[in-house]
Amino acid sequence: MEKILLAHGSGGMLMHKLIDSLFIERFGGSVLKEKKDSAIIRMGGKEVAFTTDSYVVDPVFFPGGDIGSLALYGTVNDLSVCGAKPLFISLAMIIEEGLDRDALEKIASSIKNAARAAGVEIVTGDTKVVERGSCDKIFINTSGIGEIYYPGLSVDRIRPGDSIILSGTMGEHAISVLSKREGISFLSKVKSDSAPLNGLIFRVLKASKMVKFMRDPTRGGVATTLNEIAAGGNFGIAIDESSLPVAPGVRSACELLGFDPLYLACEGRVIMVVRRGDEGKILRAMKRDPIGKSACVIGKVIAQGRGKVYLNTASGGKRIVSMLTGEQLPRIC
Numbered sequence: 001m002e003k004i005l006l007a008h009g010s011g012g013m014l015m016h017k018l019i020d021s022l023f024i025e026r027f028g029g030s031v032l033k034e035k036k037d038s039a040i041i042r043m044g045g046k047e048v049a050f051t052t053d054s055y056v057v058d059p060v061f062f063p064g065g066d067i068g069s070l071a072l073y074g075t076v077n078d079l080s081v082c083g084a085k086p087l088f089i090s091l092a093m094i095i096e097e098g099l100d101r102d103a104l105e106k107i108a109s110s111i112k113n114a115a116r117a118a119g120v121e122i123v124t125g126d127t128k129v130v131e132r133g134s135c136d137k138i139f140i141n142t143s144g145i146g147e148i149y150y151p152g153l154s155v156d157r158i159r160p161g162d163s164i165i166l167s168g169t170m171g172e173h174a175i176s177v178l179s180k181r182e183g184i185s186f187l188s189k190v191k192s193d194s195a196p197l198n199g200l201i202f203r204v205l206k207a208s209k210m211v212k213f214m215r216d217p218t219r220g221g222v223a224t225t226l227n228e229i230a231a232g233g234n235f236g237i238a239i240d241e242s243s244l245p246v247a248p249g250v251r252s253a254c255e256l257l258g259f260d261p262l263y264l265a266c267e268g269r270v271i272m273v274v275r276r277g278d279e280g281k282i283l284r285a286m287k288r289d290p291i292g293k294s295a296c297v298i299g300k301v302i303a304q305g306r307g308k309v310y311l312n313t314a315s316g317g318k319r320i321v322s323m324l325t326g327e328q329l330p331r332i333c
Contacts, residue, residue: 002020003330004018006276006325006327006330007325007326009219009327010219010220010326010327011218011219011220011224011242011262011324011329012219012220012224012323012324012325012326012327013322013323013324013325014325014326015219015302016127016323020026020036022266024112024314025262027117027187029094030057032074035080035329036072037051037078037079037081037084037166037215037216037288038049038050038051038078038079038081038082038084038144040082040148041203045220046148047147047148047151047242048084048145048146048147048148049079049082049083049084049144049148050144050145051075051079051082051143051144052075052141052142052143053071053074053078053141053143054072054139054140054141054142055067055070055071055139055140055141055142055195056135056136056319056331056333057070057140057175057177057331057332057333058136058177058181058331059083059089059104059181060103060115060137060138061106061178061180062106062176062177062179062180062181062192062210063176063179063188063189063190063191063192064096064109064128064172064173064176064191064193064194064266065111065135065137065173065176065191065194066107066190066194067115067140067259068106068107068108068109068110068111068140068283069106069111069113069114069194070192070194070267070333071091071111071140071141071142072089072091072111072114072115072118072142072205073114073118073121073195073196073197073267073268074142074267074333075089075144075315076089076118076120076143076144076196076197076198076217076269077196077198077270077284078144078197078216078228079144079145079198080146080196080197080201080214080270081147081153081197081201081214081215081216081270081272082111082146082214083148083149083150083151083152083153083205084148084149085146085147085149085198085202086119086120086144086145086146086198087120087121087144087145087146087147087332088120088121088122088123088144088145089115089120089121089122089143089144090122090123090124090140090142090143091111091125091126091140091141091142092125092126092127092128092140092141093125093126093127093128093138093139093141094128094129094130094135094136094138094139094140094141095127095128095129095130095135095137095138095221096129096130096131096132096134096135096136096138096209097129097130097131097134098132098135098242099137099138102251103137103138104138105240106293108140109114111160114186114196114212117196119196119198120144120278132232136251141170143155148213149205149323150300151277153211153212153213153214154212155191155213155229155232155233157213158168158212158213158233158235158246158273158278158301159235159301160235160299160301160302160303160325161276162212162238162255162273162275162276162300162301163273163274163275163276163278163279163296163297163298163299163300163301164226164237164271164272164275164297164299164300164301165271165272165273165274165279165283165296165298165333166217166222166244166245166269166270166271166284166295166296166298166315167197167200167267167269167270167271167286167291167292167294167295168193168245168251168266168269168291168293168294169193169245169246169247169258169269169291169294170217170222170244170245170246170261170262170264170266170269171191171220171246171247171250171254171261171264171265172190172192172220172249172258172264172266173188173192173193173194173249173264173265173266173267173268173331173333174248174264174265174266174328174329175190175249175250175253175264176188176220176277177190177192177329177331177332178253178257178329179280181331184316187249187252187253189251190247190250192255192267192268192270192327193200193266193267193268193269194267195267195291196268197216197269197270197291198267199291199294200270200286200289200291201214201270201288202279203285203286203289204272204282204285206283206285207281207282207284207285208274208278208281208282210275210277210278211272211273211274211278211282212273212274212275213229213272213273214270214271214272214273215266215270215271216266216269216271217230217266217269217270217271218265218266218267218271219265219324219333220263220265220323220324220331220332221261221262221263221264221265221324222244222262222264222266222271222298223260223262223263223264223309223321223323223324224263224310224323224324225271225319225323226239226271226309226321227309227322227323228323229271229273230308231307232257232307232313233306233307234253234306235301235302236301236302236303236304236305236306236307236308236309236310236311237297237299237300237301237302237308237309237310238299238300238302238309238311238312239298239309239310239311239312239321240298240299240311240312241311241313241314242314243296243297243298243299244261245294245296245298246261255279258327262311263324264328265330265332265333267333268291273301276300283295283296283297287298295300299312307318309321309322
């Protein structure tokens with residue numbers, strides 16, 4: 001009998017197969033089958049975005065963030081990449097018996113500060129306490145509602161020649177969590193990139209009307225997100241190794257531990273597919289925001305290789321970049 005593995009929650013190929021074969025098959029209406037970061041639904045003549053996510057990161061505190069701010073920002077970002085202004089958040093906590101009250105107070109304060117930074121309001125919630133050993137310190141579920149102000153974002157709009165923009169360096173979140181979990185002190189200088197993207201995205205969408213699609217590269221990293229974009233499309237994607245932004249600390253960690261930064265999770269980055277010719281104004285808008293100071297074009301949409309992602313290597317070669325197939329770093333969000 002098949003068992004559920006950690007890899008089924010990695011954001012990679014096994015998770016996609018599980019969702020498609022088990023959940024979409026049973027629950028899937030037309031909205032769910034779109035598999036967007038947020039469901040886009042019409043209410044009272046307006047389009048709204050609705051999303052939900054659960055956070056089980058281990059450890060709950062890490063350089064640059066904690067489970068509280070991570071949960072708040074993650075939901076804000078899932079709304080933002082769908083062209084929505086995040087407005088209202090629900091917050092549910094499952095707390096393990098024995099958690100220090102001081103830790104819970106720090107998490108609650110972090111959530112409060114994150115909500116203020118993102119400009120959203122927490123309007124409802126739930127609290128449960130379970131027996132010791134039933135969960136790992138604390139799990140958080142957040143849901144969010146936002147109002148669509150930039151409609152029409154869709155993979156169907158993507159065409160060969162479009163450019164791929166990444167808003168910043170890759171993998172800080174994953175390495176930050178790893179350094180704290182494993183006690184690797186020399187990696188602790190790498191701080192999580194966890195941050196709210198709504199301000200940066202609003203700035204970009206005000207500057208250009210030629211953003212065709214957005215997604216934030218969380219579980220499975222940039223490689224998996226690009227494969228999600230290319231899957232089922234009548235196009236391929238080619239990225240350039242020499243253009244990929246990787247911070248020195250993350251690069252050192254990858255060389256030491258054998259990781260590929262393309263598969264490391266980010267929690268404050270966005271991938272945008274934009275019309276060729278609009279890259280300049282979009283990058284200028286991004287770089288005016290501290291979160292986007294390292295933004296760059298990493299590749300383009302191509303007519304060949306339908307549904308596949310290719311890497312043009314620094315040595316002049318070319319290889320296929322597949323979706324994450326297993327579990328690289330468990331419990332990073």
